[in-house]
Amino acid sequence: MKSKWKFLINTILLLNIVYIGLFSYNRYIKKAIINNVKKNDVNFINDSKDNSEIMKFDYGDKIQNHILTDISCDTLYISNSNERFKYLEITNITPINDLKVDADFFIRFNVLRKNIKNKNILYIFLLGSMKIDYNDKRLLTKFQEKFDVHFVTVSNSFIINKYRVSNLYCGSFTILLDKNNVVRFANSGIQIETIFNIINNELNKNGN
């Protein structure tokens, strides 16, 4: 009989401990978990950088003459003699990233460019601060032929209007020039769909 009481008291004690545990979980721990989740959500704030430094081009700035040579040794002129709209995409590739040709990007690029009525646009991709090995070079040459674009490799010290390629913080920087080499758009981190939208708008504005 004595053991029966002992057992019952032990059970009640155990249940009380469980009760206190559940109570404190509902009351305090749950809230702490919710707060912690929220803290993690906003960690990305830390990643934001003031990239005002890279805004070196203003709308209406004029780009000086530049002569570029693409990967299959064709000469490209960014000058008044070339009466075409120019789409320049500067991609800064560090040795760590290596060269990765984004297939998805080029499929989207190819689809979107078909919607542009004026075909007189020169598409140049500037690949900054990288060494290209033989296989990559072959791949890029194939892309050049297939998509009618030009890949130009430029060094760390490549400068357009005081703008140095190596200063690029983010993945890519887009410059849109009209036929007179006047900047119609220059910004970084813009989606390709938006850029083609802008090209269309700028072509409509100038009656091209």
Place this chain on the structure above:
Amino acid sequence: METEFWMDKSFYRKIYVFMLLYFLLFSFCGKIEEDIKENNDLMLPVYYGETFIDVDYIFPNGDALNKPLGIKINPVTSEFFVCDYSDNCLYVFSPEGEFLKKIGTAGQGPGDLLMPKYLVIDNDGNLYVYEEGNRRISIFSKNGRFIKFFPIFVSSQEMRFSVSNKKEILVNIPERGYYITVFSIEGDVLKEIGKIEQINKDPFINKCLAEGIPFKDSTGKYYIFLEGIFSILVFNEEGNIIKEYPFDEVVGRTNIRKSWPKPEKLENASIYQLNLDIVMKNDHFFILQDIEYYEPIIELDNNLTLIRKYKINSSKKNSDYVNLFRLDMFTFFDIFINNNEIQFYIPLVERSEILRFSLNK
């Protein structure tokens, strides 16, 4: 051999059932207490939601809402302006929700918009748009005609500003060392209000703690609703601080984030910003908070005393929305007051819809 009662299997079954009942009875005790606390204002009228602009509404020009960050009502023309982040434009609607026109196209030229993030409309109906992509404030007339723009460099992801009755543009740029920077309509800095104290050792944390939404009322007092340390600072016209109001005291909320660390002790990862948007109408502040609260909209007067709370709660009619309606960091809303009847227009960014909440009699 005589068996003891504890050796019997049925005894354990009884204990198991008893424990289960015990758990069911008491495990929700903590929760029940909280529910009682939060439901003190059960008598508040409920504002029901209905779709004002639907995601399926294709406009005559072929466009549709894409990522509507916010909506503002023009006090002069009574038109509704929706700021579309993905379509890089403002869509204009009639009070009945019919598409009227589109303002701006994607680009960087004068009158173009790139990632419009915040919109303010002044008393004369002029539109002030902050473009994240171009880092500038563009000004349009009430008819949508481009007037001018001026550049503004803010590193904060969330940029909030307001325009006073005298057409001063109040912007919160903590990098300048002041809570409020007052710009003229030409883009010149007129004055700076409230020097920021360096509370924490980390300059990044200090900057985050000083981020907020600035206002100026008709009596000339400046307000900033700080989202990092949950307090409201009030300055006089000369820029001297009058008083600091902790947000929880003003709102009358006591049971949220009691254990929040002091700003001096904050570490880099622990910064949490309150998601707010505030509309000022007739010197009254309407604050939209996270939906986790039962009364997400709070009205304060210019002495920061609580006037009333507005309840947007789950009912059968709008229970569908309640789960989706989470205040995005960048969402902004507006209210429409007509004969003392108030309507709230709030965007659902993820669903590309605009909702109207009103009293359904």
